[in-house]
Amino acid sequence: MDVSWTALPPEIIETISQKLPIYTDYIRFRSVCRTWFSSLPKTPLHLPPQLPWLIFSQQSFFDISTHKTHLINLPLSSHRTRICGSSHGFLIILNETPQIRLFNPLTGASLFLPPLHTFPNVVSFDYSNIGREYFVRNPNGDLGFFNLKQMCNYFIRKIVLSSSPQNDHFVAFAIVDGYNNLAFCKKGYDSWIFMSDEIFQFWEDVVYHQGLFYAVSKGGMIVVCDVDIPRVSVIETNVPVEFSGDIFYVVFSGEEMLLVTRSLGQEFSDGGIESNDMFVYKTVGFEVFKMDWNVMAWEKIETLGDRALFVGGNSSLCFSAVDFVGCCADCIYFTDDYSESNHDDAYGKHDFGVFRLLDQIIDPLLPSYPRNSYSWLGWPLPIWVSPNPC
Structure with a gap:
C-alpha cells in the first residue's frame, strides 16, 4: 500500500531533518511540502559549523560550495x-x-x-569635542590619546566569541592596543575586563577551545586564559629554525592545536584607481605547525590531509573538506587582515x-572579479563568516 510522503508523522520528519548537516539542505528539505514546512522549526538547532561565506562588499558575498x-x-x-x-x-x-x-x-x-x-x-x-578624544594609558604608564578614527583602526586588533551571542553564557575576547593586553566581557557586562596588564607580547591571534581562550604571540608563546577565574597561564614553547612569518x-x-604562519612580499601596484602607483603587500606563502604538548614545541607539518583552513580577520576555522561540496582538502583559504591601518586605499x-x-x-578565489572596482571603495576588508541561523 502506497503512503504519501506528506503523510509522514512529524517525529519522523524531524528525525530525518536532523541527519542533514548543511543549512541549505535543511531549507530545501523543509520546503518540500506544506506538511514538512509546518513540522519543522525555521531555525535548526542541530547544525554543526557551516562552510563560511566570503563577504567582500556591503552588497554581496561568495559561496565557495x-x-x-x-x-x-x-x-x-x-x-x-x-x-x-x-x-x-x-x-x-x-x-x-x-559602539x-x-x-x-x-x-x-x-x-x-560594551563600548x-x-x-x-x-x-x-570626550565624545563632545571635535577631536572625539580617548585618553589611553600605554603599557609603559604614559598617557596618550586616540581620536575615534584611530580607535576604530588601531585600538582593537581582533575580537573572537566563545559561542553564538544568542547563548546566555557567551564570552567576547579581545586583543587590545596591538600587543599588550587581552580583555574579555560576558553577556550582560557593561565594561571590559583585562586578563593581565603585565604580559607584554605582540599577540597575533586568539582561539576558543573547550572553555578556554588560547592566544599566541609573534614568537610562538602561548597564554591560556580562563575567564571564569580569571587567570592567565603562560606556556613558553620551542620553535624550529624555519619558524617565521609576518602574520600568525x-x-x-x-x-x-595548529599555528599557521603567513609570509608577505611586495609588488608594484598596477596603477588602478585604488593603488596610487605604490608598492603593495601580497601574500606569498604559508607554513603550518602543530603543538607537541609533550615537549612544548611547535613542529612543522607538510600536509593538512583532508582538512581545509580559513584564516583572516575571522576566528580561524578548520573543516574536513570531504564534508562539504566545493571545499578543497590540504588548502588554506585566506583573506587580508594586515592592512587595517591602510584600508582607506x-x-x-x-x-x-x-x-x-x-x-x-596560490590559486585565485574569484578569478573573474575586477581587481580595480569602485565597489571596493569605502567598504571593510573581505572576511569569512560562517552562516549561522541561530
Missing part, C-alpha cells in the same frame, strides 16, 4: 566602518562611534558589546585566495 556570488544587504553605518572579527556567524563591527556591534548577516540579529570607552586603560573619554593564526583541529582588499599546501601554489 556553489562558486556563486549572491546579493546581501549589510546595514553598515554611513560612518567609516571596520570589521574587527567574525565568529559563530556574527560580524564584529566598529565605526567612528564608541562595538555584533551583527548576523543571515538572520539580521544585532546586539552590542570602547569601557576598556580599563581608557582613563578618560591559531586554530584547533579536534584536539590538535584598499590595497589589501584584493589579497585573498586559496593556498595549496602540497605544491605551495
Whole structure:
C-alpha cells in the first residue's frame, strides 16, 4: 500500500531533518511540502559549523560550495566602518562611534558589546569635542590619546566569541592596543575586563577551545586564559629554525592545536584607481605547525590531509573538506587582515585566495572579479563568516 510522503508523522520528519548537516539542505528539505514546512522549526538547532561565506562588499558575498556570488544587504553605518572579527556567524563591527556591534548577516540579529570607552586603560573619554578624544594609558604608564578614527583602526586588533551571542553564557575576547593586553566581557557586562596588564607580547591571534581562550604571540608563546577565574597561564614553547612569518593564526583541529604562519612580499601596484602607483603587500606563502604538548614545541607539518583552513580577520576555522561540496582538502583559504591601518586605499582588499599546501601554489578565489572596482571603495576588508541561523 502506497503512503504519501506528506503523510509522514512529524517525529519522523524531524528525525530525518536532523541527519542533514548543511543549512541549505535543511531549507530545501523543509520546503518540500506544506506538511514538512509546518513540522519543522525555521531555525535548526542541530547544525554543526557551516562552510563560511566570503563577504567582500556591503552588497554581496561568495559561496565557495556553489562558486556563486549572491546579493546581501549589510546595514553598515554611513560612518567609516571596520570589521574587527567574525565568529559563530556574527560580524564584529566598529565605526567612528564608541559602539562595538555584533551583527548576523543571515538572520539580521544585532546586539552590542560594551563600548570602547569601557576598556580599563581608557582613563578618560570626550565624545563632545571635535577631536572625539580617548585618553589611553600605554603599557609603559604614559598617557596618550586616540581620536575615534584611530580607535576604530588601531585600538582593537581582533575580537573572537566563545559561542553564538544568542547563548546566555557567551564570552567576547579581545586583543587590545596591538600587543599588550587581552580583555574579555560576558553577556550582560557593561565594561571590559583585562586578563593581565603585565604580559607584554605582540599577540597575533586568539582561539576558543573547550572553555578556554588560547592566544599566541609573534614568537610562538602561548597564554591560556580562563575567564571564569580569571587567570592567565603562560606556556613558553620551542620553535624550529624555519619558524617565521609576518602574520600568525591559531586554530584547533579536534584536539590538535595548529599555528599557521603567513609570509608577505611586495609588488608594484598596477596603477588602478585604488593603488596610487605604490608598492603593495601580497601574500606569498604559508607554513603550518602543530603543538607537541609533550615537549612544548611547535613542529612543522607538510600536509593538512583532508582538512581545509580559513584564516583572516575571522576566528580561524578548520573543516574536513570531504564534508562539504566545493571545499578543497590540504588548502588554506585566506583573506587580508594586515592592512587595517591602510584600508582607506584598499590595497589589501584584493589579497585573498586559496593556498595549496602540497605544491605551495596560490590559486585565485574569484578569478573573474575586477581587481580595480569602485565597489571596493569605502567598504571593510573581505572576511569569512560562517552562516549561522541561530
